[in-house]
Amino acid sequence: MIEKEIVFDGEGRKKLKKGIDILAEAVSSTLGASGKTVIIEDEYGNPHITKDGVTVANSIILSDPIENLGCSILKQASQKTASEAGDGTTTSCVLARAIINRCFDNIDDIENVTQAKEGIEAAAKDIVKLLEKSSKSVNQKTLLQVSTISANGDSYIGELVSNAYEEVGKDGIVNMEDSLSGIDHTEITNGTRIKRGYGTPFSINNLRSKSVEYQNPLIVISDTKIDMHERLHFAFEQSIKQKRPLLIVSELDDRVKLFVAQNINKKNLTCNFIHPEGVGISKFELLEDLCMMTGARMISELSGDSKENIDKSYLGTCASMVSNSNETILVFEKDEENTKKKEVISYLKEEIEKTSNRNVKYHLKDRLSKLSGGVATIKLAGNSEIELKEKKDRVDDSIHATKAALEEGVVAGGGVALLDVHEKISSKPHRSSSSSFNMGYKMMVDSIPDVWNKIISNSGQELTLEETKMMQNRKPKQGFDVKNKLFGNMFTFGIVDPLKVTKNAVLNSASVASTILTTSCVISNKRIAKK
Amino acid sequence: MKAVGSYIIVKDEEVIQKNDLGLIITEESDNNIRYIIGEVVSVGADVKEVEVGGKVYFDKIAGSSLRVNGTKLKAIRERDVVVILDNADSII
Numbered sequence: 001m002i003e004k005e006i007v008f009d010g011e012g013r014k015k016l017k018k019g020i021d022i023l024a025e026a027v028s029s030t031l032g033a034s035g036k037t038v039i040i041e042d043e044y045g046n047p048h049i050t051k052d053g054v055t056v057a058n059s060i061i062l063s064d065p066i067e068n069l070g071c072s073i074l075k076q077a078s079q080k081t082a083s084e085a086g087d088g089t090t091t092s093c094v095l096a097r098a099i100i101n102r103c104f105d106n107i108d109d110i111e112n113v114t115q116a117k118e119g120i121e122a123a124a125k126d127i128v129k130l131l132e133k134s135s136k137s138v139n140q141k142t143l144l145q146v147s148t149i150s151a152n153g154d155s156y157i158g159e160l161v162s163n164a165y166e167e168v169g170k171d172g173i174v175n176m177e178d179s180l181s182g183i184d185h186t187e188i189t190n191g192t193r194i195k196r197g198y199g200t201p202f203s204i205n206n207l208r209s210k211s212v213e214y215q216n217p218l219i220v221i222s223d224t225k226i227d228m229h230e231r232l233h234f235a236f237e238q239s240i241k242q243k244r245p246l247l248i249v250s251e252l253d254d255r256v257k258l259f260v261a262q263n264i265n266k267k268n269l270t271c272n273f274i275h276p277e278g279v280g281i282s283k284f285e286l287l288e289d290l291c292m293m294t295g296a297r298m299i300s301e302l303s304g305d306s307k308e309n310i311d312k313s314y315l316g317t318c319a320s321m322v323s324n325s326n327e328t329i330l331v332f333e334k335d336e337e338n339t340k341k342k343e344v345i346s347y348l349k350e351e352i353e354k355t356s357n358r359n360v361k362y363h364l365k366d367r368l369s370k371l372s373g374g375v376a377t378i379k380l381a382g383n384s385e386i387e388l389k390e391k392k393d394r395v396d397d398s399i400h401a402t403k404a405a406l407e408e409g410v411v412a413g414g415g416v417a418l419l420d421v422h423e424k425i426s427s428k429p430h431r432s433s434s435s436s437f438n439m440g441y442k443m444m445v446d447s448i449p450d451v452w453n454k455i456i457s458n459s460g461q462e463l464t465l466e467e468t469k470m471m472q473n474r475k476p477k478q479g480f481d482v483k484n485k486l487f488g489n490m491f492t493f494g495i496v497d498p499l500k501v502t503k504n505a506v507l508n509s510a511s512v513a514s515t516i517l518t519t520s521c522v523i524s525n526k527r528i529a530k531k
Numbered sequence: 532m533k534a535v536g537s538y539i540i541v542k543d544e545e546v547i548q549k550n551d552l553g554l555i556i557t558e559e560s561d562n563n564i565r566y567i568i569g570e571v572v573s574v575g576a577d578v579k580e581v582e583v584g585g586k587v588y589f590d591k592i593a594g595s596s597l598r599v600n601g602t603k604l605k606a607i608r609e610r611d612v613v614v615i616l617d618n619a620d621s622i623i
Contacts, residue, residue: 229560233552240553256560258557258560259554259560262560263554263555268552268554
């Protein structure tokens, strides 16, 4: 057992707060258009220069255990926002810190902490509701603005990403690769994504990206579990005869998996197997769609297929396949006329209009996106590895933000959307009979303008009296462009944020703050100094 | 070493087979199959059909293991043997 150190109430909170402050200070310096960059020393002593909040947050580890706990809690909130929306780490940190600071200031006045926590959560929900109301769906212009802002204002990358999304549409896939030709360009292909990774790491043939990459593979699809490797004998035979790799989309028995893995390992087979998506009827439908795209015939026990009547006509193909540990992307020949596919797409579109059941709608949309989606691959070139790495970071951010904007629309950027919400909500706040609830609600609402304040202070300039006045009499969506020092509508300036990012930042920071508020005791492992 | 009575001693080691495509099949990936292949090391006096040096298919659940001079062997009875192979090289 490791010896523990236990700290109560005030002292524990003070230390937690210190850790939170350190992390928030470091991360929040990158907020906004005039945010600063941070230099991080990696484990080999090399500098890594970044403006990405997640990278900064992840690199901070404090030696005091309790301070480090505070730091980790904030880190988790920001990482959750980043993993859900792809961006917004910094906003989450700033917000969480603002709420936590208010909580600690008022903690002695709060009678019932649990009710205060409920107040914070209720406020976060109200804020999200108002944000959703003020959001706008994107058009070509706003899409470019979003992708440019999230690439830290690099309009070249912004254009690259938004063009890629325009080509493949909302349901398409955009990913990036290293360019071999030395120029940045985008390749559009017709493809689909299966959210399942490779079945065995023995299949990996690209060690650098830890993925399985096949050109022109044979594809065999089955909806029933394959429990004998003899059932796949025909597929193995064709794969070996034609010297083409094999992709198996089916549930496999452990013995069959072992058989395949052993033979891949002995270099007798070039094969990758993935588990099908979905369960029950949805699995069947997804597999059927996949059959249609690949030209394969489904091996199904329902239709009485057995080892005897299966031949090579059951095999399908595609142009290329890339499979990593999480997902598999199939790319098809572009100019392939498929009337049946078109029919199914139009059928799905009609069905989505008609149905009101959310789960059914989700499934239909999933099918539609798999069928109609294209794949755009942005090939990036750089003069040096460091330059390329930094460029990739920004393109990655931009891809995520653009996707988030396409999904849920955009709100005014630069903290202005939160400022609008603050004005609306504080004019008619939620009232409850509990004073603690009201207090929590007020703390949350009062914290949201801090994002705007931080952006202004990061720009290194103070607002003049005149400008402060302008801000006080401003209309909704009006704000201050810190880069060009202009006052006006944020949408016309092109300063917009994806709704998903702002929304998740509010929700996650509220959840962290309310957790810390209800904490009164911190237990940490005792550190023993090395001699 | 000489087996006693109706006992047959076979080598207790995995024999990896290959199918017509050249794909290997190990015992573990085939563990739903009950009869496995083994080389006969010694036969008892009462054993009629099985000969030393031949390859036989026997019930993998039958018999018990033993170790002689460091080699792991298995003692089975003649009734556990189902097939005697004439030309084992063609399959293995």
